[in-house]
Amino acid sequence: MIRIILFTFFIISSNLFGGLLKPEDGDELNYIHVLFEWEQEPDAVAYQIEISSDHDFLSLSVSQIDSSLIYIEKEMIGWETTYYWRVAPLYQNSNPGEYIDVRMFSTGETISNAEAxxxxxxxxxxxxxxxxxxxxxxxxxxxxxxxxxxxxxxxxxxxxxxxxxxxxxxxxxxxxxxxxxxxxxxxxxxxxxxxxxxxxxxxxxxxxxxxxxxxxxxxxxxxxxxxxxxxxxxxxxxxxxxxxxxxxxxxxxxxxxxxxxxxxxxxxxxxxxxxxxxxxxxxxxxxxxxxxxxxxxxxxxxxxxxxxxxxxxxxxxxxxxxxxxxxxxxxxxxxxxxxxxxxxxxxxxxxxxxxxxxxxxxxxxxxxxxxxxxxxxxxxxxxxxxxxxxxxxxxxxxxxxxxxxxxxxxxxxxxxxxxxxxxxxxxxxxxxxxxxxxxxxxxxxxxxxxxxxxxxxxxxxxxxxxxxxxxSGLYPSAFSISVVGLTDYNSETSVLLPIGSSTINIKLANDGSSSETFEYTLNDESGWFVNQVGTVFIEDGKSQIITLQGTVGDEPDPPNLNFVVIPVHRPDLAQTIEINVHTEQSQRTNPNNIVSEFSLSDPYPNPFNSRIKIHFFLKQKNDVSVRFYDINGEELDNLVFQSLEQGEHFLEWDAGNNPSGIYLLKLETLHQTETKKLTFLR
Missing domain, CATH: 2.120.10.30 (TolB, C-terminal domain)
Incomplete structure (x- = not known):
């Protein structure tokens, strides 16, 4: 399960999974650049936000797809108006889920006579x-x-x-x-x-x-x-x-x-x-x-x-x-x-x-x-x-x-x-x-x-x-945290990890109007990932994947992990997410769970020079996407295979003119996601 906890020098609130956070229902706002925020949904690859001045959403002021958990509307909100908003998760192949909720807010009056x-x-x-x-x-x-x-x-x-x-x-x-x-x-x-x-x-x-x-x-x-x-x-x-x-x-x-x-x-x-x-x-x-x-x-x-x-x-x-x-x-x-x-x-x-x-x-x-x-x-x-x-x-x-x-x-x-x-x-x-x-x-x-x-x-x-x-804007410091591969497991929102060498990938999106340095800490009482700390600089409007390496044991009921992010210039806006983890072994032993749909071998050679080979085994006919990202979370390539047959599959990726550095490979089917780190040396 994922919970978001907001800090103002101490924890002031925690929200249950799957909710709309900002604006709160019934808010009257004294501004018209509005930040919308919601919580991560399992298996969602993006979200569709709709904003309307009528509660039936027959006429939309905004209909926007966003891969973050924050959307800032700067053009379509006016003064002295009531608005309704809702968010629906989008799954692989853009299949929409149910709307999370509907919230209402209104805007106040202008008071200045300025002109420019x-x-x-x-x-x-x-x-x-x-x-x-x-x-x-x-x-x-x-x-x-x-x-x-x-x-x-x-x-x-x-x-x-x-x-x-x-x-x-x-x-x-x-x-x-x-x-x-x-x-x-x-x-x-x-x-x-x-x-x-x-x-x-x-x-x-x-x-x-x-x-x-x-x-x-x-x-x-x-x-x-x-x-x-x-x-x-x-x-x-x-x-x-x-x-x-x-x-x-x-x-x-x-x-x-x-x-x-x-x-x-x-x-x-x-x-x-x-x-x-x-x-x-x-x-x-x-x-x-x-x-x-x-x-x-x-x-x-x-x-x-x-x-x-x-x-x-x-x-x-x-x-x-x-x-x-x-x-x-x-x-x-x-x-x-x-x-x-x-x-x-x-x-x-x-x-x-x-x-x-x-x-x-x-x-x-x-x-x-x-x-x-x-x-x-x-x-x-x-x-x-x-x-x-x-x-x-x-x-x-x-x-x-x-x-x-x-x-x-x-x-x-x-x-x-x-x-x-x-x-x-x-x-x-x-x-x-x-x-x-x-x-x-x-x-x-x-x-x-x-x-x-x-x-x-x-x-x-x-x-x-x-x-x-x-x-720079009304929201110079705004960010969201989402866990890659978050899924439903036994009626819980969890991340499934293989026993042995494993990684957790966390997407940190800087949704604000100013660049920021973020400090992060992973607290793990189980000792699987040890306590990991680091800093990452992210330009405004960009995101980055933080990869956490660990060794997963076979405990039947592992403790949750806590991941803390603190923006250097606004430590009062620190967020903590609690990550519920299960091993893929526990998934296989539970008959109510969906079995893994593929196995992904380590890409080779790694490090590589220009070209790297990808090998995976598909356990049943399935839709497959293979995506490549740079270290800032920018998508470089997206290979989509419709109704790919069961069996072994090989492909080769050419990094081309990209600079040397760390890249990420993400392979996805409907119910499974796995990520590998690639090192490119020119």
Missing amino acids: TIYDENLYSEGLTVFGAFYDYYSAIIDMNGDEIWNSGEQPIIFYNTDYYGQYYGCQYLSGQPDGNYYNGVKYSLGNEVIWAEPSEEFNHHEIIELPNGNFLGIVEVEQAGPVPIGSWTGTCNTFYPGLCDGVIPFFTWFGDKIIEWDRESHEMIWEWNFFDYISTADYDIENGTWFDAFIATPQRYDWTHANALWFDDNESAIYVSIRHLSRIVKINYPSGEIIWSMGEEMPSGDVDFGHNLEFNFQHSLQILENGNVITFDNGNSSNSSRALEIQVNEDGGIYSADIVWEHSLSSELYGAFSGNVQKLDNSNYLVTTIGESGTAVEISPDHENIWEAKFHLSEPLGAVYRSNRI
Whole structure:
């Protein structure tokens, strides 16, 4: 029997064999790219999924054959519609089985007003665009054409960032609270479920990220009394506080920031980095009117640092932070807290190591590339001109310097004094987001050509889109596991193995939109296969056969095997299948079972050069298929023999121009499947 067990750090559910898994019956979805998932049926070689807007399936929206256990529909599902879906197994020669079940789901309403203009479809970086609207209190995902694919529904969730493997982070606007309205930092799902929320003991703002250890990092405000320095604002200060505005007396509230690490489980603060402890208050903004704003604020306070972005580099164990009101980017050693370097505008303390000539001002967002380059959005408040920047940081020998290796100045109409971000895309284009023209994202090529543009049409006066990012799809991490040769045995779903040297073949299909490395483990208490572990890299949309070698004994009641698969980027999506095994000897001794229909000899020569001979004995007249696969599970040849006579049969396969490597031979009849591994040496 096969059971699928889903993990979120621990087992949360198990499903009986033969069921439809996703969407669940009666679900209302806030997206129209829909993932359908079902369980493996014995002896099935493929599955037919049908989707219809009527429960009788008289008119089909989708009728599709798929060899995986997951199908993702991206074109035929619409908003505000009820759908029904069902799946039937297909057996050898495309003979259909009975439909497993019928399930119903519906889709909600669109909420955005986005539209898109495509300037060069050939240069568009493939994927979808997710954005968060700060004062419209929603997030949405659109496709290349500007069509809405997902939205946050009735949840006032504002997108901050993503890990690009299907995990999303942002804030949830909570109104009507005893202490007033506030934004709560959260990790959330595509179904708008809040998976984790910061404890709300302090105001988390602008950023929340998940660390490799599973804890969360965010920015909170912290206050301290300080003087009002002498400047052009001193007269304004004296109208409120005569005799105190001398730059010495610490009477005025300064608001700074601290970076906090929260424990994932306990929500307790376990690490902090207080800006007042590491950054000199001799440094403050004098260009953009922040001291004048301090006396307009209610209550009056000085917004000193206004940190707005974090990035964690696991390789260097370093935190990068963007400090907007100091026009500074700082790299911090974690966990010591030591400042490695500070880059940006020169200030009185002399603590800014380099980058004085870069002239970025009041910047937002951070992306650190693999080569160490820094991507940021220069809001340009002091010049009323916004830029997208890629900065090369040189750290040789502890002597730091920086150069702008790419910059793009936005038109005056797209100037954004607040929020915004830049993302360097997989094809080296840049996605630049600004509040200009009520919220705009524009994809720009390295040679400054506009490739694509989205208008979000957000509320004025700000049009406050916070950030947008290009993602590969709604399901970057999605995979299915099926056992080759799974069959019915004595009313159980089992794999039949010959006594002695034997193999189990498991098909691992990467159904997601991103390539992934999978770790796998076979646990076998019987000792037949010993405990086997490995890793396999599979490109998106591809599959691979994992062959497990063992020696099968003749125990009458062998224990089940457990096969565990963990995607490296999404360990919370780990799956375990339990495989019920029986020996072919037990099959022969049970009169209720079908006897084996053929015997397959070891192919020879093996390893082989170009040509290999296949020999099998057919015990009765039967339909036979002989298939050849590469190590990625791609079918290379399929030889079908209708009504092949009983007796010995020989054939020869020519690997031709295929590269050297491991290949698989799969011989099938109606009730039996056997696989052999082939080694091709050119």
